[in-house]
Amino acid sequence: MAAAGLTPAQLADLAKYDSPTICNAVELWNIIPRNEGYMDQSIRACFPKMPPMVGYALTSTFRSMKPPRAGDSYSSIGAQLDAMAAVPGPPVIVFQDLDQPCASATFGEVMCTTYKKFGAKGIVTSGTGRDLDQVEAIDFPAFTNGAIAAHGYCHTISINIPVTVGGMTVYPGDLLHGDLNGVTTIPHSIATEVPGVCQEIADAEAIVLNYLKQESVTVVGFNEARKACGDAINKLGKRLRGEA
Numbered sequence: 001m002a003a004a005g006l007t008p009a010q011l012a013d014l015a016k017y018d019s020p021t022i023c024n025a026v027e028l029w030n031i032i033p034r035n036e037g038y039m040d041q042s043i044r045a046c047f048p049k050m051p052p053m054v055g056y057a058l059t060s061t062f063r064s065m066k067p068p069r070a071g072d073s074y075s076s077i078g079a080q081l082d083a084m085a086a087v088p089g090p091p092v093i094v095f096q097d098l099d100q101p102c103a104s105a106t107f108g109e110v111m112c113t114t115y116k117k118f119g120a121k122g123i124v125t126s127g128t129g130r131d132l133d134q135v136e137a138i139d140f141p142a143f144t145n146g147a148i149a150a151h152g153y154c155h156t157i158s159i160n161i162p163v164t165v166g167g168m169t170v171y172p173g174d175l176l177h178g179d180l181n182g183v184t185t186i187p188h189s190i191a192t193e194v195p196g197v198c199q200e201i202a203d204a205e206a207i208v209l210n211y212l213k214q215e216s217v218t219v220v221g222f223n224e225a226r227k228a229c230g231d232a233i234n235k236l237g238k239r240l241r242g243e244a
Contacts, residue, residue: 004087005056005175006191013195015052017174018200019181025197028237031187038184039143039166041093043124046132046142048180053141055121057174058083062095064152065103076156077111081118083159090121092176095156096163099126102145102153105130112140124176124183126165143183155169197236205230 006014014022019038021139027034031055060080084091093115095106107123115123122141129135133144160172166183170176175186186194211217211225238244 010109032126052179058091061157064154068155069218095125109134
């Protein structure tokens with residue numbers, strides 16, 4: 001039985017914010033270096049207009065250059081569905097494509113429809129996807145390194161192991177957040193606090209943005225607003241780190 005994750009309401013609170021704001025919040029704790037914990041530019045949202053995706057990683061490795069030694073190309077989907085029981089909450093399907101270069105698409109309409117029916121919140125692959133119009137039509141967030149029309153000999157090698165996607169190591173059960181800006185992790189130890197911190201950051205940044213909405217602005221006034229914003233965020237960071 002999986003350990004309990006966040007409640008649906010808590011996950012929904014995280015989905016209210018974009019991934020840059022999530023990253024800004026997480027870095028205030030100084031738990032991980034600021035240049036880690038997020039995927040690089042090789043992983044892009046297939047459907048940038050979709051709202052943020054939030055869920056727990058169900059990780060797998062994938063190949064499609066050669067046929068599997070046993071079973072058919074889709075025989076491992078059932079094993080992935082069984083593995084969902086070990087995920088702390090709604091899963092995000094994460095694939096590392098082991099073929100270099102990528103040989104064919106990791107997923108298509110049938111796979112994504114299956115994953116969504118069993119509760120998945122999205123899919124992320126270091127490889128490529130296909131059937132993108134159909135996947136968009138079922139409102140299933142997808143993040144890839146591109147698109148390829150064919151599926152080759154697609155098959156899953158291993159399930160629930162650490163994988164590397166977009167330069168980031170993803171462990172089974174990691175809490176992921178993704179939108180058009182990219183995909184990032186949220187440490188479990190602070191996950192319940194992140195939405196509130198995101199709102200405080202937004203409130204601090206509003207000091208500058210509201211000043212810039214005025215008809216008449218000056219450099220002096222801008223610098224004052226920027227300092228007030230910075231002071232609020234610095235104070236927030238110290239509080240979170242127990243330095244206040």
